[in-house]
Amino acid sequence: MNQAKETQSGQPQPRHVKMPIDTSRLLSALALWLGLLLPQSAGAEDVPSSGGDVIDMIKTLIRFDTTNAPGDTRPVAAYLKSVFDAADIPNETILAPNGQAAHFIARLKGNGHERPVLLAAHTDVVPVQRERWSVEPFAAVEKDGFIYGRGALDNKGSVAVYAQAILKLARDPSPRSRDVIFLAEADEEQGQYNTNWLADHYWDKIDAEFSLNEGGRTVLGSDGKVHELHVTYADKLTLNLKLRAHGPSGHSSRPIPITNSANGQLISALVKLQSYETAIQLSPEIRSYLDKTAALSSEPLASTIRRLLAANDEAAQLAAARDLIAKDPGGWGVEGLLRNTLVVTMLNAGQKPNVIPGDAEAVLNARLLPGVTVDNFIAEVRKVIGNPGIEIEIVSARPKSEIAGFYAMYSQMAPSNLHTALFSALQDSAGKTWPGVTVLPTLLVASTDATPWRRRGVPVYGIGAVPSDPVSASRIHGDDERVGIDALRQGETFFYGVLKTVTAPSPAKTP
Missing domain, CATH: 3.40.630.10 (Zn peptidases)
Incomplete structure (x- = not known):
């Protein structure tokens, strides 16, 4: 099972090796x-x-x-x-x-x-x-x-x-x-x-x-x-994002204020994102799935699921969701059913221990619920980070001219x-x-x-x-x-x- 699938275009003509039984x-x-x-x-x-x-x-x-x-x-x-x-x-x-x-x-x-x-x-x-x-x-x-x-x-x-x-x-x-x-x-x-x-x-x-x-x-x-x-x-839609921070570089014996350094800015952004909770979104299909799961579950899991389904305000829903996510019955990744998720998967900064790097990068892997658009999710990420100096780039094997169309198609599938x-x-x-x-x-x-x-x-x-x-x-x-x-x-x-x-x-x- 992979992380992302994307259509390729403009590739060299494939070789078709056909192997009939009688040859x-x-x-x-x-x-x-x-x-x-x-x-x-x-x-x-x-x-x-x-x-x-x-x-x-x-x-x-x-x-x-x-x-x-x-x-x-x-x-x-x-x-x-x-x-x-x-x-x-x-x-x-x-x-x-x-x-x-x-x-x-x-x-x-x-x-x-x-x-x-x-x-x-x-x-x-x-x-x-x-x-x-x-x-x-x-x-x-x-x-x-x-x-x-x-x-x-x-x-x-x-x-x-x-x-x-x-x-x-x-x-x-x-x-x-x-x-x-x-x-x-x-x-x-x-x-x-x-x-x-x-x-x-x-x-x-x-x-x-x-x-x-x-x-x-x-x-x-x-x-x-x-x-x-x-x-x-x-x-769910897989979206890989690269965050890139810039700052002055120099000798490590002359510290740069951490709020100005590339590493410091990136770390601050990642801390904010890792502590941020995306909204709970229960589609009719997921509600049906959870309802059937509750009927098959023992206590206290069954009550936790029913409490989530019965929540009539955002605070009660979030509290019940947190409880269910903490239990994660059977390790089946219940959090991913309830919300968009975002995790840090790669970090890259610095070349030597005594050099303050001028650039720092992180790759984040997001999994988006059906119907969620990439543009809206990236806007949400920018708002959480609150630092316009940090660049956000979609990591994709597709030509840049095709990226928007691909994700628009996927979100509407x-x-x-x-x-x-x-x-x-x-x-x-x-x-x-x-x-x-x-x-x-x-x-x-x-x-x-x-x-x-x-x-x-x-x-x-x-x-x-x-x-x-x-x-x-x-x-x-x-x-x-x-x-x-x-x-x-x-x-x-x-x-x-x-x-x-x-x-x-x-x-x-x-x-």
């Missing part, structure tokens, strides 16, 4: 070429072409070091190609101009009476600090009922579960009313050749009636069962419609896989690569493809990331049920 010479040459590029942690001779079961697959995927940067996902694409070729499912790999970001697309054909359903998951992962891990991060170590490795939950577990569910569906002789598209993406964690780039150049290959992506939570209880399925219908055949299939399969489960539509406090579909009006539902306990969920992007073995099998069963339902021909459309 043996091309396959052989490509397999040899990619085999030379496989990391030592997973050589070509170690990759099972059949894919095995979901446990075999997740282990193989983890052993490919697809850390981004550089984000070389070619070995994963080659492996998935071998698996889907063995199942006679048409597929292709689209290689970005950088020669490393490889998007794998497979399409299980239906009868075409209804538009396709898309399952998307990314194959690149964030870096690791090896010295902080208790196991080798790319060895897929199995212990205590878990498989450890970078990407186990974010997001190679989803890749394995989706792939296995589609392979199982392919073995089912029942007719299918629609195609099932499987997209194993590149450059989700960072990089310009992400799904926005893919959609700009190859939209016809990933266009669908609706889609599944990462973002939600499938909560695994202490009893090993899933009682809550949180499905996201929208993402409608949430995904919950009244679709796919959402109904999610509810149906969840009830069969985990009897008594409660499905909770909610907002994702982070961001995903669902934007290219949502901006084109395609509903996208963020979902935790693999059930996870709170400890495992907390390790995403952290040390000793892990995924439960039984949880993987539950995820495969659940998504097979989803696909079975959503591709079943309806009587009205059956000839």
Whole structure:
């Protein structure tokens, strides 16, 4: 799961590497070429072409070091190609101009009476600090009922579960009313050749009636069962801001008043921002989510949520919100559901201990609620800082001429419609896989690569493809990331049920 996704334009023409099943010479040459590029942690001779079961697959995927940067996902694409070729499912790999970001697309054909359903998951992962891990991060170590490795939950577990569910569906002789598209993406964690780039150049290959992506939570209880399925219908907008302060420079033996120095001005601004509380904003959707959460919660959490929902003035609402945020039940980032958030993530000032720097910078990461405009939020930040001498700049990979248009589009992007055949299939399969489960539509406090579909009006539902306990969920992007073995099998069963339902021909459309 990344921090921001933005469409790129004006890029060099991509290379399209299409790999038909019946072109043996091309396959052989490509397999040899990619085999030379496989990391030592997973050589070509170690990759099972059949894919095995979901446990075999997740282990193989983890052993490919697809850390981004550089984000070389070619070995994963080659492996998935071998698996889907063995199942006679048409597929292709689209290689970005950088020669490393490889998007794998497979399409299980239906009868075409209804538009396709898309399952998307990314194959690149964030870096690791090896010295902080208790196991080798790319060895897929199995212990205590878990498989450890970078990407186990974010997001190679989803890749394995989706792939296995589609392979199982392919073995089912029942007719299918629609195609099932499987997209194993590149450059989700960072990089310009992400799904926005893919959609700009190859939209016809990933266009669908609706889609599944990462973002939600499938909560695994202490009893090993899933009682809550949180499905996201929208993402918060990610906004990175750079604050830059200027002041006189000089020798450290001649102090400059801290209020005049670049460091002093920046520190003052950051202290004000870190102590500032943005307004609590409860949309109808979040109110509904909290109301359902209260019904599932024990005391005193349930009473805290109800007190927030019942607050009839700003002071009472803020007090209840503070109480709920302090509890943060299950570590699910409740503060992000209630307000815009802003945190300091990077600092840069000075080159030597005995030199007072003339410039100081900080990067802040903001997550904005749907409907909040970037211009209004930056104006709010300026007012809190109260120092016109501090520059505020949007940090973006996009050309400056496109930044305003992109954020205007994002702030106006409608949430995904919950009244679709796919959402109904999610509810149906969840009830069969985990009897008594409660499905909770909610907002994702982070961001995903669902934007290219949502901006084109395609509903996208963020979902935790693999059930996870709170400890495992907390390790995403952290040390000793892990995924439960039984949880993987539950995820495969659940998504097979989803696909079975959503591709079943309806009587009205059956000839």
